[in-house]
Amino acid sequence: MASTGPCGASTEIHYDLFSDRSNAGDRVNKGFPDLIELWNIVFIEFHRMDTDQLIKLPIRHIDTGMGFERLVAVLQGKLSNYDTDLFQPIISAIKNKTGVPPYGGRFTEASSSIGAELDWGYRILADHARMFTVALADGMFPDQNHRLRRVLRKAMLVSKDIFGCDCELLTELTYHVAESLSDIFPEVGNRLKQIQCIIAHEEELYRFLHHDALSKWLKIVERRPKLESLDMADIPGLVAGYQQLENILPPLSNDYASGTSLVLMSRVRAIIVNGTLTQNVVAGTNCALILESTNLYSEAGGQMGDTGHLIFSSGVKMSIECVENFRGYVLHKGTINGNADDSVSVDEIATIEIDAVNRLNRMRNHTATHLVNASLHSLLTVTCQKSSKVTHTDLVFDFSLYGQSPPDIMKLENMVQQVIKNSAPVQIYNLTSTQLLQTQDVTLVPGEVYPEDNIKLVEVISNILTSREPCCGTHVCNTSDLVKFSVVNLHSIGAGIRSLQAVTGLAADQAINKGIVANKRLEELSLIVRKHLAEDIENKEKAKYINKHISNFEQDLKNRENLLPYIVRVRCLEDLTCLKKELKEGMRGSLRDSLKTEMLEVMDSFSKNKEEFIVHFLSCSSHMATVPLQKATNICSNVPVLLIAISEGLVKARCCVPKHNVSEHFNAESWMQTILPIFQASGGPPRGQNPHITYNMKGKKIPDNEIQELINKSLKSATDFALTHFKH
Numbered sequence: 112m113a114s115t116g117p118c119g120a121s122t123e124i125h126y127d128l129f130s131d132r133s134n135a136g137d138r139v140n141k142g143f144p145d146l147i148e149l150w151n152i153v154f155i156e157f158h159r160m161d162t163d164q165l166i167k168l169p170i171r172h173i174d175t176g177m178g179f180e181r182l183v184a185v186l187q188g189k190l191s192n193y194d195t196d197l198f199q200p201i202i203s204a205i206k207n208k209t210g211v212p213p214y215g216g217r218f219t220e221a222s223s224s225i226g227a228e229l230d231w232g233y234r235i236l237a238d239h240a241r242m243f244t245v246a247l248a249d250g251m252f253p254d255q256n257h258r259l260r261r262v263l264r265k266a267m268l269v270s271k272d273i274f275g276c277d278c279e280l281l282t283e284l285t286y287h288v289a290e291s292l293s294d295i296f297p298e299v300g301n302r303l304k305q306i307q308c309i310i311a312h313e314e315e316l317y318r319f320l321h322h323d324a325l326s327k328w329l330k331i332v333e334r335r336p337k338l339e340s341l342d343m344a345d346i347p348g349l350v351a352g353y354q355q356l357e358n359i360l361p362p363l364s365n366d367y368a369s370g371t372s373l374v375l376m377s378r379v380r381a382i383i384v385n386g387t388l389t390q391n392v393v394a395g396t397n398c399a400l401i402l403e404s405t406n407l408y409s410e411a412g413g414q415m416g417d418t419g420h421l422i423f424s425s426g427v428k429m430s431i432e433c434v435e436n437f438r439g440y441v442l443h444k445g446t447i448n449g450n451a452d453d454s455v456s457v458d459e460i461a462t463i464e465i466d467a468v469n470r471l472n473r474m475r476n477h478t479a480t481h482l483v484n485a486s487l488h489s490l491l492t493v494t495c496q497k498s499s500k501v502t503h504t505d506l507v508f509d510f511s512l513y514g515q516s517p518p519d520i521m522k523l524e525n526m527v528q529q530v531i532k533n534s535a536p537v538q539i540y541n542l543t544s545t546q547l548l549q550t551q552d553v554t555l556v557p558g559e560v561y562p563e564d565n566i567k568l569v570e571v572i573s574n575i576l577t578s579r580e581p582c583c584g585t586h587v588c589n590t591s592d593l594v595k596f597s598v599v600n601l602h603s604i605g606a607g608i609r610s611l612q613a614v615t616g617l618a619a620d621q622a623i624n625k626g627i628v629a630n631k632r633l634e635e636l637s638l639i640v641r642k643h644l645a646e647d648i649e650n651k652e653k654a655k656y657i658n659k660h661i662s663n664f665e666q667d668l669k670n671r672e673n674l675l676p677y678i679v680r681v682r683c684l685e686d687l688t689c690l691k692k693e694l695k696e697g698m699r700g701s702l703r704d705s706l707k708t709e710m711l712e713v714m715d716s717f718s719k720n721k722e723e724f725i726v727h728f729l730s731c732s733s734h735m736a737t738v739p740l741q742k743a744t745n746i747c748s749n750v751p752v753l754l755i756a757i758s759e760g761l762v763k764a765r766c767c768v769p770k771h772n773v774s775e776h777f778n779a780e781s782w783m784q785t786i787l788p789i790f791q792a793s794g795g796p797p798r799g800q801n802p803h804i805t806y807n808m809k810g811k812k813i814p815d816n817e818i819q820e821l822i823n824k825s826l827k828s829a830t831d832f833a834l835t836h837f838k839h
Contacts, residue, residue, distance in 0.1 A: 115161050117168065121153040126185050149185065150177040191216060193234050197291060201237040204287045209274040232273035239266040240284035245292065247306040248299040252495045253313055254511060255557035260313070267317050281314070282307050305493035312513040312607065373470075375406040375463045382457060383442070391456040394427065394449035399442040406463055407443065408470070409436035413499035414477050414584040418469055421445075421461040427453045429461075469503035470585065475593050475615040476506040477584045478537055479527065481569060482596075483508050483613060484554060485578035486526045490518045496556055497608055501584065504618065505599070505674075509610045517609055520598050521678050526575050527596045534591040535573040542566045542581075553579045595619035597626075599674045614674060626679035632664060633683050640690050644697040657694060661687055705731040706739070710746040717750065724751040724837055726829045728822050740765040740807075751837060753782055753829050755822060760815065762790055762822070764808035777836040778803035785832040786825040 127135040128145040138146050152175040157165040180192040189195050193202065194216065202214045217230045239262050246259050253260035263281075270280045285306055293300035381401040382389050392398045400421070410416040416434035423429070427449045435442045447455055480499050487494045487510055497509040543564045547553065550568065555561075561581055569586055571578040587593065597619040600612035614622055636657075643653060665687055667673055668680050709731050717725055725747060729740075744752055744767045753766040764786060766779040773779075780802040783794050792811040796802035813821060 115159050117155045117157070118159045118165075119154040119156045119171075121151060123151040124149045126181075128190060145190075147181050147185070148178070149181055151175065191218075193237065197241075198234075198237045200291060201240055201284055201287050202233050204284055205233060205236055205274065205280070208280055208283050209276050211274055229273060232269050235269045236266055236274070236280075236284065239263075239269075240281065241288050241292075243281075243310075244285045244288040244299060244306060245296065247309055248296065248302045250555055250557065252511070252557045253309065254497075255495065263310070263313050264317055267314060277318075281310050285310065308493045308515070309513050315514060316606070372406045373465045373467055375404065377405060377461055377463055378403040379455065379457050379459045379461060382455070391454050392447055394447045394451060394453040397444075397446050399444045400429070400455075401440050402443060402461070402463070405434075405441050405443070406465060407431065407434045407441070408473075408585050409434040409441050411436060412583050413480075414473060414501040415503070417473075418466045420464045420466075422464065423455055423462075424460045425453070425455075427455055429455070471587075472503040472616060472618075473501055474585045474587045476503070476613075477501045477582075478569075478571070478586045478590065479593055479596055479613060479615045480506045480508055481571065481578045481580050481582070481586075482527045482530055482576070482590070483523070483611065484510075484580065485571070485576045486523045487518060488554065489526065489576055490522060491515055496554075505612055505614045507610060507612050509604060509608060512607045512609060514607065517601065520601060524596065524598055524676075524678070529575045530571065530573045531590045531593045531596060533573045533575065534589055535571050536589055537586050538570040538572075539586065540568045540570065542568050547581060550579065552577060553581070555581065595623065597622045598677045599680075600671055601677050612671075618674070622674045622676055625673070625675035629668070629675055629679055629683050633686055636660060636664065637686070637690060640694050644694070654694065658691070661691055661694075706743055707746065710743050714747055714750075717747070724753075724833045726753050726826055726833065727755070728826060729754055729756040751777075751782075751833065753786075753833075755786070755825060757813075757818060757822070760812055760818075761810040762792070762808075762813050762818065763810040764794075764825075766806045766808075768804055770804060772837070773803050774836075774838060777833070777838070779806035781836075782806070782829065782832060783808060785828045789821055789825045789828060 123139070125135075125139050126147045126149050127138075128147065132138075135146065140148075152173060154171070155174055156168055156171040158168055159165055180195065180197055183195045183197055184190070184192050187195050192198060193214075205211075206213050211229060212226075214233045215226055215230050217227045243259060243263050243266065246256075246262075251259055253263055266281055270276045274280065285303060289300045289303050299306075379400055380403050382392050383399040383401070384392055384396060407417040407419055408414070410433065417431070418433070419431045421429040421431060421443065427447060429443075429445050429447050431443050431445045433444050435444065447453070480501055483506070484496060491512070492515060493513055495511040495513075497511060499509070500507040541564075542550070544561055544566060547561065547566050547568065553568070559581075566581050567583060569578070569580055569582045571590060573590070593615045594617075596613065596615050598611060598613045599622055600610075602610055604610045613619075639657060639660075643657060665684065668675075668684050668687075706729065709729060713725060713727050716722075729743060740754055740756055740763065743754055743756075744765055748767070749769055751768045751772050753764065755762065755764045757763075764783065766783045768777070768779045768782065780796070783806040787794055787808060790808070790811045790813065792808050794806055794808040796804075796806050
């Protein structure tokens with residue numbers, strides 16, 4: 112053991128690779144590489160202090176272990192673990208995949224530096240491949256266990272830097288690990304597809320992060336050199352403070368006694384106000400009570416705690432707003448109700464009443480959470496629960512995708528709804544940790560530490576799916592108790608992580624009805640749009656009215672507090688986008704026609720009146736999102752023309768003068784200069800064009816109350832200039 116910490120008497124088995132030595136016993140634990148420790152057992156019963164003092168531990172146990180790979184090396188007569196049939200197939204696979212020189216078994220510094228580094232890389236990859244493949248097969252996830260992620264990333268770095276292989280090598284090695292270990296560990300072969308999916312996702316993430324992480328880190332360290340030596344700091348006084356807290360707390364309450372009872376009598380064991388224990392509390396005070404026993408569920412495992420009431424023998428009431436479990440002490444938090452002289456004291460008897468409606472809703476939502484998790488495992492190659500939250504209103508379930516596309520929510524909903532219709536019983540078993548490990552197809556929460564016994568396993572078996580999860584929460588007795596189920600939201604909360612929100616019971620029924628209303632609203636809007644396009648496309652005001660209704664509907668759908676089925680929300684938003692596009696294209700076509708019609712009327716007037724130039728305000732432009740002035744001037748390309756248009760409060764103009772009409776005193780630039788000051792605007796020719804032939808006024812935002820006056824003024828100014836300076 113270490114120089115300080117837990118220790119005790121030990122016994123060990125060492126194997127001397129050169130068995131003809133008589134002094135092998137003297138070499139034990141002296142660092143000789145040819146003397147291998149195969150097995151040890153330590154009877155841990157003391158704690159060694161830094162003063163070398165031994166203190167007896169309150170709980171004693173045995174620490175034992177045997178080196179499997181070392182034992183195989185001895186049995187096969189090999190000097191190194193890496194020369195055994197446990198590693199050689201993996202090492203051969205590395206050589207075949209990368210084409211580098213074969214493994215040479217070099218360890219010492221006397222070996223050539225290049226060869227020794229290559230052999231080191233072989234050993235790292237072979238060892239790490241076995242470790243991460245088995246860990247992933249056991250249900251461990253890199254994003255939940257950062258030691259596993261470090262091992263994976265070390266293997267990726269060695270793969271790239273030493274073997275010149277960017278990707279696919281680690282995936283290839285998992286096949287060989289499975290071939291070696293699947294007979295003894297069948298889960299490695301059974302979960303190979305999931306293992307490779309996670310590795311592919313981690314490689315993609317590593318490439319993304321490694322692209323410029325090193326250079327950025329060096330810049331940060333350059334600015335803050337102390338970061339280079341950053342380390343953890345110990346916390347003095349923690350043990351003493353912890354023991355002091357243990358001494359002042361009352362005995363543990365009977366947590367969740369008679370948990371299925373809606374009413375329970377209990378005694379007040381402690382009263383806490385502002386973090387301090389007190390003997391009594393007066394009405395109007397916010398406090399926390401510890402009771403002798405309770406039927407209220409305390410917040411745990413993602414499920415929010417119960418609410419309810421305490422009714423004391425004196426008639427005073429307390430509203431329980433939340434219930435929390437602090438290291439086995441159940442805190443009933445709320446406010447004492449009553450008159451100014453009312454109070455509650457330690458040892459007083461109270462009746463605990465659960466808010467039954469909220470409890471039932473939490474039970475429904477928690478069972479639904481298990482069904483969602485089972486459905487996701489069925490629909491996705493691999494997934495992992497990140498977190499969950501169960502309240503009386505809804506459930507939120509966050510899960511990892513590992514590079515996969517999001518699940519088909521319609522399929523997921525159908526699976527859960529079918530399980531509800533099948534009226535599958537929700538069975539609850541109390542297991543030991545050994546029994547739990549022996550149970551097949553159990554979904555565990557990565558990183559969760561489960562107790563040795565009294566583990567509650569919640570099981571739902573139907574012909575659609577099987578759900579088995581250890582859980583400390585409350586659940587319904589039958590899936591039919593959920594009544595209805597609906598996924599109301601699905602969105603991204605990070606790279607490869609989705610958050611799913613769902614409702615059950617009455618809330619699901621209300622959401623489904625809202626979905627029916629939304630579909631009907633969409634259908635009515637679709638009819639209005641198509642009727643407008645077919646019969647009343649010239650009515651610009653009506654088009655604005657329709658667009659406003661579409662925008663309002665979109666806002667309602669995007670509001671996450673407006674709970675309706677997710678698949679209805681998505682479909683409606685997609686259809687509304689299509690409707691807007693359809694309306695816009697229809698209007699654009701109509702406006703293009705209006706523009707052409709207006710310009711042809713202007714040309715007709717120009718011909719009849721034998722005019723020499725055109726100065727005109729495009730009245731149809733006020734209905735356009737964008738005005739194609741170039742197309743308008745192309746209709747009269749052989750005539751000097753100055754057109755003004757307005758769209759959404761933005762005034763712009765275009766002036767064209769045929770080459771044969773250009774003179775020193777009359778050209779497009781000089782003509783446009785007569786109106787630019789009026790709008791306080793700027794202008795210029797299109798890129799690469801002659802300003803004497805074509806000149807544009809850049810769009811200028813004009814207040815609504817000034818537009819008409821400025822347009823009239825500019826039309827007059829342009830007309831006067833042309834009359835004075837244009838010579839045919």
